[in-house]
Amino acid sequence: MDAAEAAKHRRAFSSGILVPSIGLPKGKTKIDVIKALKRARRALDIKPAVLAYLEHQICMTQAEDWEQGRAPVAYSRVKTLAAHFDVEDRTIRNYEASLARKGLILWNDSGNHRRYAKRDETGKLVDAYGIVLTPLIERFADIEKMGEADAADLQLRSSEIGRIRSLRRVLSYLAEHAHAHDLSADVTCSAEKLLQRIPGRSFSKKAWPTIAVCSLRLDLESAIARLKQALTCVLDQEISAQAEQGFRHQYTEDTRQNPVGTCSRERTLPDGDEVIGQTEPANAGGMEKGSRGRAQGPDVPTGAQDSQDTERSGGATGIEHIRFDQVTDVASELMRELIAGEAGQGRGNWSSLDSAAATAAAWIGVSPSLWAKLRGEIGSAAAAVSIVLVERRMTDPDNPISSPGAYLRGMLARAGRGQLHLHRSVFGLLKQAQPESGLT
Numbered sequence: 001m002d003a004a005e006a007a008k009h010r011r012a013f014s015s016g017i018l019v020p021s022i023g024l025p026k027g028k029t030k031i032d033v034i035k036a037l038k039r040a041r042r043a044l045d046i047k048p049a050v051l052a053y054l055e056h057q058i059c060m061t062q063a064e065d066w067e068q069g070r071a072p073v074a075y076s077r078v079k080t081l082a083a084h085f086d087v088e089d090r091t092i093r094n095y096e097a098s099l100a101r102k103g104l105i106l107w108n109d110s111g112n113h114r115r116y117a118k119r120d121e122t123g124k125l126v127d128a129y130g131i132v133l134t135p136l137i138e139r140f141a142d143i144e145k146m147g148e149a150d151a152a153d154l155q156l157r158s159s160e161i162g163r164i165r166s167l168r169r170v171l172s173y174l175a176e177h178a179h180a181h182d183l184s185a186d187v188t189c190s191a192e193k194l195l196q197r198i199p200g201r202s203f204s205k206k207a208w209p210t211i212a213v214c215s216l217r218l219d220l221e222s223a224i225a226r227l228k229q230a231l232t233c234v235l236d237q238e239i240s241a242q243a244e245q246g247f248r249h250q251y252t253e254d255t256r257q258n259p260v261g262t263c264s265r266e267r268t269l270p271d272g273d274e275v276i277g278q279t280e281p282a283n284a285g286g287m288e289k290g291s292r293g294r295a296q297g298p299d300v301p302t303g304a305q306d307s308q309d310t311e312r313s314g315g316a317t318g319i320e321h322i323r324f325d326q327v328t329d330v331a332s333e334l335m336r337e338l339i340a341g342e343a344g345q346g347r348g349n350w351s352s353l354d355s356a357a358a359t360a361a362a363w364i365g366v367s368p369s370l371w372a373k374l375r376g377e378i379g380s381a382a383a384a385v386s387i388v389l390v391e392r393r394m395t396d397p398d399n400p401i402s403s404p405g406a407y408l409r410g411m412l413a414r415a416g417r418g419q420l421h422l423h424r425s426v427f428g429l430l431k432q433a434q435p436e437s438g439l440t
Contacts, residue, residue, distance in 0.1 A: 021137045024140060030059075036140065036147050039146075041150075049085075050098055053085065054104070057076070078113070106131075108130065117130065161213060164213070166400060169363055197216065365404055367405060389426070
């Protein structure tokens, strides 16, 4: 058996035929081939080192070799390639064998493994021995589609993983409340088991293929829905069991039913026994008639609160353009439930929004120091609206945020430059179609 025949039977060598290629599509070059291979690397299952080798071989060819009627051949010696990549000769041959098995290269072997080429006066290869890259031309359209599919899959995984991380916080928060209300063990145990399934740091593609990631997101939404339903039933029973004495009747003209002092012009907390300063931003709508003035309690000096709120939450944030009902309209379903829970049996207002935002800030991972800084620099009303917007963005199906703290710090920086316009964000969300649930 001669050397050429022996080479054909070597596992790492298989002869290809040096035939003219069909050429790349019009306007495409070898650089486009490299780009397509990089986008499709995961779909083709090419390791980074192997891709670097293939990119080097493509770059060693001339642009004219990829035109119709010609053939791109890389004829650098194995020892030269091994020295360039600082690996053993055997490693280079393993790279080539791997690419050949994937149908991306062929060999036009000289028999003694020498790689060289001859060109005619026009620069066309007429006698070339080495790695034949013609399969990349023939499969170019297929490789491009694989790259596009891989990019779409990567975007879907990123979106789903972001939603899973947000839903994990929601489920953990609801599970804690379920324990506090002694809900059914089956409901809480299933929620805890589901939380344990979620990896702490990253979702490896091998352990978590895209279909598994999507399935986990659906399981989280289902568990959240069950917990919310169970908690709603428990809370409804607790509320119905409460006595109605001391309850402020807001939706009746018979004010004689109200406890003394609850029908005054001063706004009160839901229990009706403590007068609070007006926390609704100046000139914002949605307040009861006659409550435009601020209640002056012992802790609120006359005129001090007005000037402070105007300076902090006025032109720097746009909060003065937002009504309370507009905030609740753009809030997620969970945030609306938190606001209603803080309001109790009374009507929701900026005070209940402030309390709900404080609760939400804790379970979405905002540190107490950042929450205090946010309220101190832009005011309580603007801070509460910021939490509503951030919590909504965490479950955005298209572009969810994964770090609420970093996002809020960015909002603080924009507020310092006078570029934080909360009203534009709220009005923009009002124009969109409202989702059926704030968790999707």
